[in-house]
Amino acid sequence: MKGYASLVKPYIIWMSLFIVVPMLLIVLYAFTTSGNELISFRFTLDNFFRFFDPVFIKVLLKSLEVALITTILCIIIGYPIAYIIANASEKSQTLLILLITLPMWINMLVRTYAWISILSDGGLLNSLLEFIGLPPMKLMYTDFAVMLGMVYNFLPFMIISIYTVLAKLDKALIHASHDLGANPLQTFLRIVLPLSLPGVISGITLVFLPAVSTFVIPKFLGGGQYMLIGNLIENQFITVGEWNFGSAISLIMAFIIMASMMLTRKMDRDASENTGNEGGKLW
Amino acid sequence: MKKILISTILALLVLSGCAGEEKKVLKVFNWGAYIDETVITEFEDLYDVRVIYDNYDSNELMYTKIQSGEYYDILVPTDHMVERLIAEDYLQPLDLSKLSNLGNLYPDLLNRSFDPNNTYSIPYFWGNIGIIYNKNTVDVADLENEGWMVLNNPKYADRIYIYDSARDAFMVAQKALGYSVNSTDEAEIEAAFELLKQINETTRPIYIDETIIDNMITEQKDLAVDFSGDAAYIISQNENLSFFVPEEGTNIWMDSMIIPKNAKEVDLAHKWIDFMLDNEVALKNTIYVGYTSPNISAFETVTGPGGDYEGNIAYQPRMDNPNDEVYKYDDALKEVITDKWTRVKAQ
Numbered sequence: 011m012k013g014y015a016s017l018v019k020p021y022i023i024w025m026s027l028f029i030v031v032p033m034l035l036i037v038l039y040a041f042t043t044s045g046n047e048l049i050s051f052r053f054t055l056d057n058f059f060r061f062f063d064p065v066f067i068k069v070l071l072k073s074l075e076v077a078l079i080t081t082i083l084c085i086i087i088g089y090p091i092a093y094i095i096a097n098a099s100e101k102s103q104t105l106l107i108l109l110i111t112l113p114m115w116i117n118m119l120v121r122t123y124a125w126i127s128i129l130s131d132g133g134l135l136n137s138l139l140e141f142i143g144l145p146p147m148k149l150m151y152t153d154f155a156v157m158l159g160m161v162y163n164f165l166p167f168m169i170i171s172i173y174t175v176l177a178k179l180d181k182a183l184i185h186a187s188h189d190l191g192a193n194p195l196q197t198f199l200r201i202v203l204p205l206s207l208p209g210v211i212s213g214i215t216l217v218f219l220p221a222v223s224t225f226v227i228p229k230f231l232g233g234g235q236y237m238l239i240g241n242l243i244e245n246q247f248i249t250v251g252e253w254n255f256g257s258a259i260s261l262i263m264a265f266i267i268m269a270s271m272m273l274t275r276k277m278d279r280d281a282s283e284n285t286g287n288e289g290g291k292l293w
Numbered sequence: 294m295k296k297i298l299i300s301t302i303l304a305l306l307v308l309s310g311c312a313g314e315e316k317k318v319l320k321v322f323n324w325g326a327y328i329d330e331t332v333i334t335e336f337e338d339l340y341d342v343r344v345i346y347d348n349y350d351s352n353e354l355m356y357t358k359i360q361s362g363e364y365y366d367i368l369v370p371t372d373h374m375v376e377r378l379i380a381e382d383y384l385q386p387l388d389l390s391k392l393s394n395l396g397n398l399y400p401d402l403l404n405r406s407f408d409p410n411n412t413y414s415i416p417y418f419w420g421n422i423g424i425i426y427n428k429n430t431v432d433v434a435d436l437e438n439e440g441w442m443v444l445n446n447p448k449y450a451d452r453i454y455i456y457d458s459a460r461d462a463f464m465v466a467q468k469a470l471g472y473s474v475n476s477t478d479e480a481e482i483e484a485a486f487e488l489l490k491q492i493n494e495t496t497r498p499i500y501i502d503e504t505i506i507d508n509m510i511t512e513q514k515d516l517a518v519d520f521s522g523d524a525a526y527i528i529s530q531n532e533n534l535s536f537f538v539p540e541e542g543t544n545i546w547m548d549s550m551i552i553p554k555n556a557k558e559v560d561l562a563h564k565w566i567d568f569m570l571d572n573e574v575a576l577k578n579t580i581y582v583g584y585t586s587p588n589i590s591a592f593e594t595v596t597g598p599g600g601d602y603e604g605n606i607a608y609q610p611r612m613d614n615p616n617d618e619v620y621k622y623d624d625a626l627k628e629v630i631t632d633k634w635t636r637v638k639a640q
Contacts, residue, residue, distance in 0.1 A: 065639050126504070131513045148451070150513070151499045234457035234500025235493070237639045249353045249459065250631040 039257035057258030066242065066259075073239040074266075077222035080160040081168075084217045085210060087161065088168035092209075093202075095169070096176035107173065110166050122159055122230045129155050129231070155231040160221055167216035175209030176202070207281040215274050219267055239263055317342045319561050322358070322365040324548065325350050325503065327418070329581035332574050340564060350503060351458070359383065364555045366562040372407040372547050373460075375414045376622035384413045385554045391563040394570035401612070402587040405547060406619060414549035415566050418584035420521035421545050421610045421617065422461055423538035425528075427515040433537070440539035441469035443516070445488070450496045454508065454517035457500035459634035460620060460627070461544065462489060465518060468541045468616070475621045482626075486633045493637055500638055509534065520546075524607035526583025536607035542616025547587075585610055 043054045061067075095106045113121060128134045129149040136146045149155055179202065187197040225240030237245075239259065246256030317340075321333075325348040333344050347365075349355040352374040359368070359378075370378060378384050389395060389411065395403075398416060408414045424443070426436060430452075435443050444453060444465065455462060464474045466485035476482070492498065501508070509517050510530045519527075524536040550569060552562045568574055575588035580601045585608055586592050595602040602608035611617070 065636050069639050130508065130511070132511055229502075230504075234502070235498075235638045235640075237635075242635070242639070245635055248357060249351065250628075250635070251353060251357060252628075 036257045036260055039254050040261045041258075043254060057255050058262070060255055061259055061262060069237055069242050070239050070262075072237075073222055076156065076160065076228075076238060077218050079157065080164060080221045081214055081218045083157070083161045084165050084168040085213065088165055088213065089172055089210070092169045092172035092176055095173050096179070103177070107170070110169050114166055118163060119226060121163070122227055125155070125159055125162070125231060126150065129158075150231065151233040151236070153232075156228050156236060159227040159231045160224070163224075163227060164217040164221055168213035171213035171216060172206060172209040175206050179205055204281070208278055211274050211278045211281060215271060218270060218274075222267065222270075223263060317558055317561055318345060319343070319367070319558050319565060320345045320347070320365045321367040321565065322347050322349060322355060323367070323369045324348065327369065327548075327582055327584070329577040332568075332577055335574070336565065336568050339568070340561065342561060344565075359553065364557065365553060366556040366558050367565055368551050368553060369417050369548050370551065371620075372405065372549070373620040373622040375549055375551060376407045377624075378551065378553075379408065379413055380622065383553055384551050385556070385559070386412050387415065387552060387566070388563060391560075392567045392570065394567050394572075397570050397572055397575070397589060398587045399589055399592070402547070407547075407622075408549070414551045415570070416587040417548045417550050417569065418522060418579075418582065419545070419547040419587055419610070420585045421538060421543045422456075422464065422518065422520055423524065423536050423543060423607070425509055425517040425519055425524045425534055425536055425607075427512060427533055428535050429533055430515045436537045436539070440541045441465050444469075444498065444518070445492045445495050447495055449516055452515040453496050453498040454501050454505050454514050454519070455498045456505060456517075456519050457502055457638075459631040461518070462500075462634055462637070463630045464544045464620075465489075466492075468539065468543060471541065474544060474618045475623065475626070477623065477626055482629060482633070486637070489634075489637045490640060493640055520584075521607045521610050522582065522584030525585070525602055525605050528605055528607055529583065529602060538611065538614075540614065540616070542614060542618065545610065545612075545617050545619055547619075548584075583608070 040057055041053050041055070043052055043056065091110075095103055095110075098106060126133075130136070131146065131148065131150065133150075135149065139146055183201055183205070184197055187201045192200065223240045223243075225238065225244045228236045228238045229241055229244075243256050243259050243263070246252045246259065250256075319342055321344060323346070327348075328346075330346075333346055336342075337344055349358070352371050355368060355370060356374060356377070359365070368378075375384075392415065395415070402416050402419060403411050405416075424436065424441075426433075431449070435446060435448070439446060443449065444455070455465070460474075463482075463485055466488040467474050467476065467481070470481070470484055470488060472478075472481045472485065499514070505517055505519055506523055506527055508514065509519075509527045512531065512533065521536065521538075524534075528534050528536060550566045552559060552566075556562055569578070570588065572588060572590040575586050575591040576594055579586035579588070579591050579595055583602070586595070594600055596605075596608060597603065
């Protein structure tokens, strides 16, 4: 066994080279000034102060709002789907999960482009509306389009997290609940729901974190004026060329993400404590 | 059997490896959809070389990549970026004696202010910026009377695209207010900023990238601020659309081929530039891309009888309006404008 341990070394070198070093560079950029030259820099906190500007704070709040709504919608839509799949026959479960993950085999960029042609004026959806004699709707470049793109892209993460927990749920607990006189609703609310909370919480992590920092979906479906924090960072690096400010925003973002991860982990712990640690664990 | 197969594959790999070593490699970095890709193969066959062809969608993106140390043999930046690269010592002087096809270009398009004597750059495509409009839904009188200010006309609310580029957006506002695009006067920049914010509120334009081409062809909006080259292509695909350049003035731009200092195949890079100046190659490119060619023969063929851009108003940018300006490179101005443009969009 000891010999195998050294196999991990290349991985550690790889990780430190391609993950740790770039992150350290971001920290360095965030706290320094004078362009992209690493030779002549001096330390400063200006990049962080610059962010505390009503315009940028508004962008941050908007990103959090969009991510939050996306997460809530994913739970509302994802939970029933996960529940139905978990209660289907073994054979159809495999098929249904395959159907849920199937779109994820295609690049997210391509799928988002597909939504453009569906939602655009004179696109697929509007042609359909026209065909059945309804007035066309303005769908592209609206909150609705961005929301739709977000929920569509991140929903599978939520469904699979919840499904994994529900599928492992001990059916005896449900039978016991029925035997003791609980009706289906009571059984769901008092047995299934609390036990499935760990799945919901990991679903929240998997949806909220990418949703809060995404920039492709708002850019494509919302247009250039739909600016979220991810777009702001991309802008700083690519268009403006302000790597220092961009890095500072990234760090602020990383801080928020870390804080929300700690919060969800705490929720996860509380949830398992409440259910006496017998809940279906995700992993 | 398996062993034979594996050794055959290995042998092939080794052989192809050798072949790859002998062939010279030219690395070209150009705008997306800015070439008829068949000419790349033609060039490869002609000189028995391999071309690595990469795309970018903004001068800034290209600059960021160059700055991070990536090397290319050929770049095609816009005038103000050429000026910047010259100032920052990224370019090497061209050997004009190696460019036998240089005489194929309009002399008027050589020796421009950003690179007098064409020491570093050779024109690739050029054009200006204007408004693409739908003839059926937009009153031409509105365009003629209001010029750029038509973008602030509530009548066209939710019906406008603006190409998402800080300097071009500011150009629109500066010209609407009668200022120079190279003005560093703070009050003038502030006024342009206020106007852009006002337009943003009044007509809620969509700031968009290259998808503007498909979206305009399918008539999703009625007005679009875009480059003349995009307009020429869009009009050639949909005859309901036309192009209008306000009298108040616009930006005249030129994308030029340059060779960076750290290029590895300098001689081959010259051959590439000369190949692009060839009449047939230039014709193929301009037909495919829709941007205005600086090549005399290609320009005359596509605008002549039966040509692909015959009568296409956007393909022939005006050269006679004294209000039209070329962007000068100014780092401080650029920084102010990009910051303010972010603020307009983030409203």
